[in-house]
Amino acid sequence: MTPGLSVQNLSYNYGARKALDDVTFTVEPGAFCALLGPNGAGKSTLFALLTRLFTTASGQIAIAGHDMTTVPRRALARMGVVFQAQTLDLDLTIRQNLTYFAALHGLSGRDASNRIDASLDRLAIRDRASEKARSLNGGHRRRTEIARALIHQPDVLLLDEATVGLDAATREAITTHVHDLAATDGITVLWATHLTDEVRDTDRLVILHQGRIMQDGHAGTLRGDASLQQHFLTLTAKPA
């Protein structure tokens, strides 16, 4: 079966600093994969490579079977992205934000508006569609960004620290929404975080530390009898 996401032997340096060192993992279609790493692990660098903000001659990336180096437009077309930094136009309504994004993907008219409605429904925020983004709280802004990332019906959804700055209840709600996108809609999800409470035992888990993959498997199996928090701290603890 073609993986939803495939990363093979990916390395990246900032000058002399190695940010990613021979990173290899694949995510099966429709799986929720948590990419867990402390600050500086290399998650943002990996996202920059996955979204082609950066390119590297070292290693391969494929999105739903499309190679990022040889057919980048096809690969990018199959991907939805939610970046760490907020990217809505606060002076536009939710619907206007999504319509603008749809147009960038060549979608307009009834097709665009049907897809926008479906995406807003998926994140349970259609009733807020005519409000300006500025009037929404952080959780609803994030939901809008996730809805926007779904308009072109991607196979793979990448989220980089999507819950940053949100309170515990809102983090839980967003995490649940995104788990549902994998479980119900069959979207392959890569969820980058440094927060162990966002990872469920049934999730696929890739632990990244200092640019290298430390562990890759089922979260529940990897943590064993320890809490994931304890397990993660033991793996990534810096020597005093």
Ligand SMILES: Nc1ncnc2c1ncn2[C@@H]1O[C@H](COP(=O)(O)OP(=O)(O)OP(=O)(O)O)[C@@H](O)[C@H]1O
């Ligand atoms: N522009 C840059 N120049 C030099 N080094 C950098 C640059 N950007 C990142 N790094 C270094 O590369 C490593 C990986 O950084 P990266 O931002 O990818 O990690 P991260 O896991 O996303 O961390 P965070 O959660 O803090 O964003 C770190 O050691 C960081 O200091």
